[in-house]
Amino acid sequence: MSNMIKKVNGVKDVLPSEVYKWHTVERVAARTAEVYGFGELRIPTFENTQLFVRSVGETTDVVQKEMFTVTGRNSSYTLRPEGTAGAMRAVLENGMLQSDPLPLKLFYTISCFRNERVQAGRLKEFHQFGAEMVGSASPAADAQMISLADNIIRRLGLKDIELHINSIGCPKCRSEYYKGLRTFFEPHKDELCDTCRERLEKNPMRLLDCKSEICREIGKDAPLAIDHLCSECAEHFEKLKGYLDKMGIKYMIDPKIVRGLDYYTRTVFEFITTSIGAQGTVCGGGRYDGLLEEMGGAPTPALGFAMGLERIIMTMENQGCEFMHTPSCDIYIGTMGDAAKERALILTESLRSEGYHAECDLMDRGVRAQMKYADKLGAAFSVIIGDNEINTGKAVLKNMMSGEQTELLIDDTFSEKFGDIHTAHMFELESLG
Numbered sequence: 001m002s003n004m005i006k007k008v009n010g011v012k013d014v015l016p017s018e019v020y021k022w023h024t025v026e027r028v029a030a031r032t033a034e035v036y037g038f039g040e041l042r043i044p045t046f047e048n049t050q051l052f053v054r055s056v057g058e059t060t061d062v063v064q065k066e067m068f069t070v071t072g073r074n075s076s077y078t079l080r081p082e083g084t085a086g087a088m089r090a091v092l093e094n095g096m097l098q099s100d101p102l103p104l105k106l107f108y109t110i111s112c113f114r115n116e117r118v119q120a121g122r123l124k125e126f127h128q129f130g131a132e133m134v135g136s137a138s139p140a141a142d143a144q145m146i147s148l149a150d151n152i153i154r155r156l157g158l159k160d161i162e163l164h165i166n167s168i169g170c171p172k173c174r175s176e177y178y179k180g181l182r183t184f185f186e187p188h189k190d191e192l193c194d195t196c197r198e199r200l201e202k203n204p205m206r207l208l209d210c211k212s213e214i215c216r217e218i219g220k221d222a223p224l225a226i227d228h229l230c231s232e233c234a235e236h237f238e239k240l241k242g243y244l245d246k247m248g249i250k251y252m253i254d255p256k257i258v259r260g261l262d263y264y265t266r267t268v269f270e271f272i273t274t275s276i277g278a279q280g281t282v283c284g285g286g287r288y289d290g291l292l293e294e295m296g297g298a299p300t301p302a303l304g305f306a307m308g309l310e311r312i313i314m315t316m317e318n319q320g321c322e323f324m325h326t327p328s329c330d331i332y333i334g335t336m337g338d339a340a341k342e343r344a345l346i347l348t349e350s351l352r353s354e355g356y357h358a359e360c361d362l363m364d365r366g367v368r369a370q371m372k373y374a375d376k377l378g379a380a381f382s383v384i385i386g387d388n389e390i391n392t393g394k395a396v397l398k399n400m401m402s403g404e405q406t407e408l409l410i411d412d413t414f415s416e417k418f419g420d421i422h423t424a425h426m427f428e429l430e431s432l433g
């Protein structure tokens, strides 16, 4: 093993024994999004680098430090660090604003790539479930997006997740706010990290989510966007709060949320847990009313969120939440001899085509070892076929839990008869709770 090539630090394998956790989260999220009228969008894993520079923003950590980029003579491609940019590119490029009724409601389950410093809950390749709504400027749309995220979180059984909301205004209120930020940071210019010193002119709000301890300390008492909202932005935020109150969604106002991507306007929000350590933001999102225009489309309001699936699963594990188990083996067909093997192959085929998880021996094991294997698979039923069974055309089906035995013909009626017994068994299990 010493000369084996290992995986990169910051990526993960998901083994079949763990994948049911992923299925649980992906299915609950997708099903909930469908109930809210969202349709699934699939987007490419990489895009032209410029797409992310333009949308995520050239002064963000994501663009400045974390992109996986491949450059050629006339091209530069980047593995998606997030889904919003690609999703909005797809919306514009496919003319969806013209062809589909508004608001457009899209969701996606994707892998994302950021070359970050790895720690618990922070990976280089991670996965997001994201949802985007395009075309509505109404604060009721903000409330519905938040409600969708909240609903997914609740359906997964997560507890103690706090919803933090904030408004970071629009370009109109920002020009004044930026002046205030520059005045605040200017006296500390020499103490700031190199990146932030540069950001001070171009995009002073980025200083507020710098990961450097020193910049964080300096920025502690910086002016807040929420104190500089124009009347339209303030009204939008008031209405959103009113809707959330009426919908019974609890939140706290957190004026420190600025988010790490440049496209946000007005509402921003995060769902945060303390169950998984420092990287406790399991979901983040907000409005990005300027992005579609910035990307070359007509001015179109939009908003969305994305959940970090690794963080969601980690929180569920730490909180002891239930995952849907992938059904284990329904029936194991043990065999002795070549004729039995052939019969088992045919029976397995017909059981599988009826939707049962059936298994038979592929390792030339003896019967005892085959039954051990059936146990390991958690088979609900077993049947053993040998020369005797081949001659009589019958075999004994055994319920592995109760030990109950039933004689069945091993011809083409087998899977139907097995189906009846299996249904009765499942019914019994359910009534036992």
Ligand code: HAM
Residues within 6 Å of the ligand: 081, 082, 083, 084, 114, 116, 121, 122, 123, 124, 125, 126, 127, 128, 130, 131, 132, 260, 261, 281, 282, 283, 284, 285, 286, 303, 304, 305, 306, 307, 308, 309, 310, 311
């Ligand atoms: P984000 O806050 O950058 O937003 O990422 C969303 C979520 O992805 C985070 O809350 C976190 O759970 C997870 N995440 C981010 N980086 C990592 C990482 N390195 N390792 C593990 N998990 C991570 C966005 O990406 C926006 N596109 C969300 C959005 C959609 N806003 C509007 N629409």
